[in-house]
Amino acid sequence: EAGVAQSPRYKIIEKRQSVAFWCNPISGHATLYWYQQILGQGPKLLIQFQNNGVVDDSQLPKDRFSAERLKGVDSTLKIQPAKLEDSAVYLCASSLRNPSRGDEQYFGPGTRLTVT
């Protein structure tokens, strides 16, 4: 089966510019996650969707970050305006069912964002 797809793979922008990332999860996966992975750290959950509803966005900096999953399939994550500290790899992951069942996550290759 096809894995989680993400684009672009790399992005370089100047601070105060905006950027958007796209993710297409594995077909049939109900749960979709966006993570931020800063160099030398583990992934940090930004937002979790169950179908097209938001389950957890407690760590999403809502003044500048937004995400949507309108039809319960693919998703976009936007940053506007970007700051230097947003430089990181943004990972998208999906899992089959409700996370409370302990389903493992499948990760995309990530988008490496550099803000200059």
Add this chain to the structure above:
Amino acid sequence: AQSVAQPEDQVNVAEGNPLTVKCTYSVSGNPYLFWYVQYPNRGLQFLLKYITGDNLVKGSYGFEAEFNKSQTSFHLKKPSALVSDSALYFCAVRDEEYSSASKIIFGSGTRLSIRP
């Protein structure tokens, strides 16, 4: 609150020797525990998980992990290391009691280096 710790930033092992990558956790309920591996410029790959049942869990690429409830540990092991096992390894935990606060938490990662 839940947390996970990987006390070693780096583990160095000679090829053919056994390896252990350590992980300890803290949850209020019963834990769901995961190990993921990350190769350069790639997303995370699922290795194995503990949900319930047998304390020794076997996963991909010959890896296994032992759940120890009294020591709140979930160390990753392999009897004979390969150079190709060199990568970044992440332990993750989720509290079984699903709630808005029960997100999956990743450790900071352990870099495993296998020398020929």
